[in-house]
Amino acid sequence: MKVAVGVHIIADLYGVDARLISSSEAISPIMENAIQEGHLTKISSEYYQFRPMGASGIALLAESHLSFHTWPEYGLVTLDIYTCGDRSNADRAFDYIIKVLKPTSVDYRKMERGSQIKEDVRITDPQMML
Amino acid sequence: MKVAVGVHIIADLYGVDARLISSSEAISPIMENAIQEGHLTKISSEYYQFRPMGASGIALLAESHLSFHTWPEYGLVTLDIYTCGDRSNADRAFDYIIKVLKPTSVDYRKMERGSQIKEDVRITDPQMML
Numbered sequence: 001m002k003v004a005v006g007v008h009i010i011a012d013l014y015g016v017d018a019r020l021i022s023s024s025e026a027i028s029p030i031m032e033n034a035i036q037e038g039h040l041t042k043i044s045s046e047y048y049q050f051r052p053m054g055a056s057g058i059a060l061l062a063e064s065h066l067s068f069h070t071w072p073e074y075g076l077v078t079l080d081i082y083t084c085g086d087r088s089n090a091d092r093a094f095d096y097i098i099k100v101l102k103p104t105s106v107d108y109r110k111m112e113r114g115s116q117i118k119e120d121v122r123i124t125d126p127q128m129m130l
Numbered sequence: 131m132k133v134a135v136g137v138h139i140i141a142d143l144y145g146v147d148a149r150l151i152s153s154s155e156a157i158s159p160i161m162e163n164a165i166q167e168g169h170l171t172k173i174s175s176e177y178y179q180f181r182p183m184g185a186s187g188i189a190l191l192a193e194s195h196l197s198f199h200t201w202p203e204y205g206l207v208t209l210d211i212y213t214c215g216d217r218s219n220a221d222r223a224f225d226y227i228i229k230v231l232k233p234t235s236v237d238y239r240k241m242e243r244g245s246q247i248k249e250d251v252r253i254t255d256p257q258m259m260l
Contacts (some may be wrong), residue, residue: 005201005208008140012244046174046190058195060176060188066196069212070242071135078135079209080244082199107246113208114142114201116237 005114006064006084009094013079015104018072024048024055027068030100031057035066038093040083064113066093077101082113135244136214138192139224143209145234154178154185154195160230161187165196168223170213188213194243196223207231212243 020026024047035042048056057068057112064082071077079097083090100104150156154177165172171192178186187198194212201207209227213220228236 005204005206006199010138010140010241012246014246033211043178043186044176046176048190048192049171056190056194058188058190060178062178064186064199064208065188067195067197069136069194069211071247074135074244074247076135076244078194078212080212082197082208082210099233105246109241111140111239114204114206116142116144116235117201117204117206122241 003110004046005117006082006109006112007090008064008080008082008113009090010109010111011079011081011094012107013077013098013101013103014075014106015101016070016075016077016101018053018075020101021055021077022053022072023071024057027055027057027070031059031066031068031096033100034096035059035061036082037096038081038083038089039086040066040089040093059084075103077103134242135247136212136242136245137220138194138210138212138241139220140212140239140241141209141224142237143207143228143231143233144205146181146200146207146231148205148207150231151185151200151207152183152202154187156175157185157187157200160227161189161196161198163230164211164223164226164230165189165191167226168211168213168219169197169216170219170223193219207233
């Protein structure tokens, strides 16, 4: 049986109000709230402020990761939400971000990650690998 | 004129020797070296060890990000290298990782991010956005 390990939403958001995405202070609550809305488990998160404007944020999750990179000069956010486990979690986090940022258009793709894995190749004895 | 802000390599690596990817100690030098090989600028990196095995690593780069998630029980690494600037940097980092991990097969995609941006929509006065 084939199994995929996770689902990855890859979205470029256009026409976002630059004031919402110019600073790390602006994007950090959006990202942190998206993690909560998605019922995701944060291991750590890191934000960075570019000069004169623009920000990046990346969160390491127990379920994989979530990242934000912003170009306020273009009204652009490039967003990745990659989660394992309950597939609706990524959707919930994504829907929250769209609700807050209100892009005028979105280039959206959703990918299966690890989709060539077959359950029967699973190595069941972890000691084999140490 | 249309411009893309970056290039994103999305790759699932299969058939990787589980010993190379079972621990955060094993993957961290690979990731850090890939950043150097790609001439990328690290802002921060974070690693996490799953029990009984498997690891995640994520690096925030001035050029965007690089992430690793491993499932040694499947011989699987899901890898993302997303960079702005010189497009050959992502390729160099990717080539290094492939050379070290020697997967038996790779599901590889390369995407333009922010590809709907038009240069003429650029807002040139940053004060407009503050």
